[in-house]
Each structure stands twice: as structure tokens, then as C-alpha cells.
Amino acid sequence: MRMCRECGVPLLVSKMYKWEDNGAIIQTGKQPIRMSFFDFDRIDGIFNGLSEMIGIPLEHITTECASRNARQYVDNIVPSPLRKTLRRIGFKQVVAYLCNLGKAYGYGTIRMLEMQRGKGGDYRLRFLVNNPHSLAIICGNILGAVESIEGRDAYSEYRQTDEDEYEVVIRLGSHRVELQGRFEERRYVYRPGRIEYDRCPACHIPLDMAAYRWDVETGIISHPVSKERIAFFTPWGLDAMLNELEVELQEAIPDMVVETQRLYARDRLQHITGWNEIETLFHGLAVRGLGSVSSLELDEDHLEMSVENSCMEPMLAGTAQGLYELASGRDSSTCRWNVTPDDVLTVEILRPQ
Numbered sequence: 199m200r201m202c203r204e205c206g207v208p209l210l211v212s213k214m215y216k217w218e219d220n221g222a223i224i225q226t227g228k229q230p231i232r233m234s235f236f237d238f239d240r241i242d243g244i245f246n247g248l249s250e251m252i253g254i255p256l257e258h259i260t261t262e263c264a265s266r267n268a269r270q271y272v273d274n275i276v277p278s279p280l281r282k283t284l285r286r287i288g289f290k291q292v293v294a295y296l297c298n299l300g301k302a303y304g305y306g307t308i309r310m311l312e313m314q315r316g317k318g319g320d321y322r323l324r325f326l327v328n329n330p331h332s333l334a335i336i337c338g339n340i341l342g343a344v345e346s347i348e349g350r351d352a353y354s355e356y357r358q359t360d361e362d363e364y365e366v367v368i369r370l371g372s373h374r375v376e377l378q379g380r381f382e383e384r385r386y387v388y389r390p391g392r393i394e395y396d397r398c399p400a401c402h403i404p405l406d407m408a409a410y411r412w413d414v415e416t417g418i419i420s421h422p423v424s425k426e427r428i429a430f431f432t433p434w435g436l437d438a439m440l441n442e443l444e445v446e447l448q449e450a451i452p453d454m455v456v457e458t459q460r461l462y463a464r465d466r467l468q469h470i471t472g473w474n475e476i477e478t479l480f481h482g483l484a485v486r487g488l489g490s491v492s493s494l495e496l497d498e499d500h501l502e503m504s505v506e507n508s509c510m511e512p513m514l515a516g517t518a519q520g521l522y523e524l525a526s527g528r529d530s531s532t533c534r535w536n537v538t539p540d541d542v543l544t545v546e547i548l549r550p551q
């Protein structure tokens with residue numbers, strides 16, 4: 199994989215993504231796709247937290263959602279006539295390309311070990327996955343990519359073969375869980391912005407991105423100081439997963455997500471204690487593609503924030519709440535948040551009455 203000689207970020211990334219000046223990262227191409235760059239520990243935190251609150255395991259649903267997301271993604275980047283041809287002539291090279299993409303995006307390494315495409319029971323694709331950012335999501339991603347190319351439903355199974363190593367097998371057949379939701383892609387409304395990044399002189403990627411360690415051998419992108427592991431993800435994929443859960447489980451999922459993130463921040467972000475650090479953290483959302491903070495007020499009694507071009511709003515609201523509580527030394531607070539039809543998030547955190 200070729201890396202930028204100035205900043206060390208894979209050229210695949212700088213070629214494919216554009217950091218806009220409005221807090222969005224856009225995957226360029228025929229059909230622009232919004233992307234974000236964030237901590238996967240947190241995604242697992244959301245699903246583990248929800249699973250605990252609801253009292254059922256959510257792994258199958260996570261995999262199912264991720265597979266739909268990936269199927270749509272590959273449908274978008276591989277045109278339908280090409281998919282038909284690939285079905286006939288085989289698709290090892292496309293799989294290799296997608297696995298390479300996975301390494302540049304921080305998904306760990308995925309290798310195809312076996313491709314047996316016989317009819318019915320003879321169909322078996324076997325993959326070896328090392329250092330997955332999230333195993334449930336990786337299984338879904340592989341599944342969805344295969345389904346897109348084959349144009350048929352399939353299912354995935356995995357078993358652990360070593361530390362951080364898993365074998366994932368894809369077979370044709372119906373899904374473990376059938377979700378009722380429509381899994382619609384969210385259409386973001388993009389407002390213009392005025393953010394100026396310091397950019398790499400060679401590949402033009404914001405230099406904040408180059409601060410991460412891009413290890414393309416292992417497929418791990420991590421921060422050298424905080425050790426936080428980061429990966430690219432379509433934010434609407436997570437939004438859609440949460441919508442699905444809401445339809446499926448008839449629970450107030452967004453409020454639960456806020457609560458999981460409040461707890462996550464209180465537990466994991468204890469090193470961020472001062473108001474200035476909180477401000478810096480929220481202004482840093484933009485480079486991760488999570489929107490642009492247009493106003494932020496914080497003191498002992500409240501935190502008020504507006505974010506333009508927002509996405510994954512319950513996550514941000516819960517994080518804001520947790521950080522407010524840490525900084526003000528309180529055990530609880532009230533949180534109100536709202537998203538306007540043109541994607542402006544407002545969050546208001548107040549001290550308990």
C-alpha cells in the first residue's frame with residue numbers, strides 16, 4: 199500500500215476522502231458518501247450498553263445492520279453490470295481490493311482463505327480476520343459485500359482461532375434475524391463552513407489525521423498518546439442501526455444511547471477535566487467528520503452547544519453530558535437535545551434542580 203511520503207497516511211485515504219470546511223468528510227465518487235473517523239471502542243460501548251439496558255444480546259442485530267450497510271456501500275461502488283460479470287468470472291480480486299481498503303480504514307486485516315462457489319450447500323467462502331475493530335461489524339461487512347456481488351442472501355458464522363484472530367465463514371441462505379425497518383440512508387443537509395485545517399503539503403489531508411499511527415500491516419489506526427483506536431465508518435450506518443433497533447425492540451433507543459455515552463464519558467474520559475479541554479475536544483469533532491461546532495457555552499451551571507452538519511447526535515449529546523458532569527463535579531444533570539431538519543444539533547445540559 200502506498201503511503202504519503204510527507205505525512206505517512208495511506209494515499210488511498212487522501213485520494214478517496216475530502217475533508218470539507220464544514221465538519222463533514224465526503225467520500226468522493228459518483229455517489230458521494232458521508233464518512234466519519236472515530237473510536238470503535240465507543241461503538242462497542244453503545245451496543246454493550248444497550249444490550250445491558252434491554253437485557254438481550256444484540257450481536258446478531260449488529261451484524262445484520264452492518265451487512266445491510268456494507269451491501270448498500272458495495273452496491274454503490276461496484277456498478278450492477280460489473281457485479282453480474284464478477285458473478286460469472288469470480289471476484290477474488292475485488293475481495294482483495296476491499297480487504298486492502300479495510301486495512302487503510304482501520305478495520306484490521308481480512309484475508310480470504312477459501313472460495314468455493316458451488317450451488318446450495320457447496321457454497322463456502324472462508325476468511326481469516328485479525329485485529330478486528332469490532333467482530334460483529336466485520337462479520338456484517340464481509341457478509342454484505344459478498345451479498346452485494348452475488349446478488350443473493352447469505353449468512354455468516356465465526357469462530358475464534360487465536361488471540362485477536364477469527365475465522366469467518368459465509369454461506370448462502372436466509373439471515374439469522376430479519377429486520378423490519380427499511381434501513382434508509384440518511385440524506386444530510388450540508389451547510390457551508392469556514393474551517394481551515396493545516397494540511398499536508400503533499401496529499402492535502404488535515405495534519406491532525408497524520409498524528410495517528412497508520413499501521414497498514416495490521417489494519418490498526420491508533421493515537422500514539424491516548425492509544426485510542428480509530429476507524430472510518432459511514433455515520434448514517436450507525437444512525438440506521440439505531441433506527442432499526444428502535445423499530446425492532448420498541449424502545450426509546452436514542453435516550454438510551456445518550457445514557458450509554460454519558461456513562462462512557464464519565465468512565466473513559468476522566469482525563470478531560472477542564473473547560474478548555476472540553477472546548478478543544480468539541481472543536482475537534484470537525485476533523486473526524488462529526489460536524490462543526492458553531493456555538494459553545496459552558497460553565498458550572500450549564501453547557502449549551504450547537505453543531506452544524508451534525509450526525510450521530512445522541513452520541514454527541516451523551517458525551518457532552520458526561521463531560522459536563524466530570525468538569526462540574528456533579529453526579530447527574532439533565533440533558534435536552536434536538537436536531538433541526540437542516541441538521542443542526544442543539545444540546546443543553548443543565549445542573550440538577
Ligand SMILES: [Zn+2]
Pocket residue numbers: 202203204205206207398399400401402403
Ligand atoms: Zn500527506
